[in-house]
Amino acid sequence: MNPEIKGIIFDLDGVIVFTDELHYEAWKITADEMGVYFDKEINNLLRGVSRMESLEIILRNYHGEPLSKGEKVALAEKKNDIYKKLLEKMQPSDVTDSVRDTLNELKRRGYHLAVGSSSKNAKYILERVNLLGKFDAISDGTNITNSKPDPEVFVKGAEFLGLQPQECLVVEDADAGIEAALAGGMHSAAIGNATASRKAEYNLATFEDLLVILE
Ligand code: BG6
Ligand code: MG
Numbered sequence: 365m366n367p368e369i370k371g372i373i374f375d376l377d378g379v380i381v382f383t384d385e386l387h388y389e390a391w392k393i394t395a396d397e398m399g400v401y402f403d404k405e406i407n408n409l410l411r412g413v414s415r416m417e418s419l420e421i422i423l424r425n426y427h428g429e430p431l432s433k434g435e436k437v438a439l440a441e442k443k444n445d446i447y448k449k450l451l452e453k454m455q456p457s458d459v460t461d462s463v464r465d466t467l468n469e470l471k472r473r474g475y476h477l478a479v480g481s482s483s484k485n486a487k488y489i490l491e492r493v494n495l496l497g498k499f500d501a502i503s504d505g506t507n508i509t510n511s512k513p514d515p516e517v518f519v520k521g522a523e524f525l526g527l528q529p530q531e532c533l534v535v536e537d538a539d540a541g542i543e544a545a546l547a548g549g550m551h552s553a554a555i556g557n558a559t560a561s562r563k564a565e566y567n568l569a570t571f572e573d574l575l576v577i578l579e
Contacts (some may be wrong), residue, residue, distance in 0.1 A: 369551055369578065370531040372470060373503070373521040376481035378411060378556060379571075380463055380539035381493060383451070383483075390447035391415055391422060394439060401425045413539030414482050414511035415440050444485075449484060454492040466572045467498050475578070476500045480521040480534065480541075498542040501525050512540040515548030522550070535574065539563065553577065 378384035394400035502525030534545035554564035
């Protein structure tokens with residue numbers, strides 16, 4: 365336990381909910397239609413990265429006529445339309461008991477909870493799964509200009525909680541997110557995909573492991 369930690373800033377996609385799979389599905393449909401190669405390994409590079417930057421990464425495998433800015437925006441919008449259709453099916457049961465119970469216990473212990481997500485759909489997702497009221501602050505793709513690995517989304521999250529960066533623990537499934545937490549001077553805990561690089565201060569095997577490191 366680190367007595368300095370007063371707040372926890374959670375990434376959303378791939379940490380609180382498994383929308384990382386839905387991002388993959390929506391990009392896969394978009395890439396297939398363009399004849400651009402895309403797989404789960406490439407999808408891992410998109411974790412924590414903004415929508416337009418994600419498109420640029422996918423287009424590294426595009427070998428056709430150069431695309432205009434307008435065509436790129438249209439592609440990103442198309443992906444987001446597909447993604448939003450998939451999100452419509454989300455419901456409270458898409459949040460695991462492990463996540464819900466752990467959030468409740470952390471609140472009971474007096475921690476301030478925030479979301480720090482690059483997504484512009486974060487509030488909609490939290491509403492769909494009935495978790496919006498659980499967080500004291502939301503910092504997301506609508507209030508930042510630089511996406512992870514820039515620390516902006518977490519710095520704003522700490523500000524919204526009224527805490528100093530070093531009083532916050534960031535929980536992330538993206539390497540870019542762990543890098544952002546380190547750059548912002550925050551504590552960091554990796555889960556899922558981000559555990560492999562071992563860049564974070566803590567590695568979580570399960571979400572409820574948070575209760576152990578914050579005992
Ligand atoms: C992040 C995801 O949470 O949000 C990224 O990890 C995604 O993969 C980014 O590109 C932006 O999401 P959205 O919903 O604004 O397109
Ligand atoms: Mg994520």
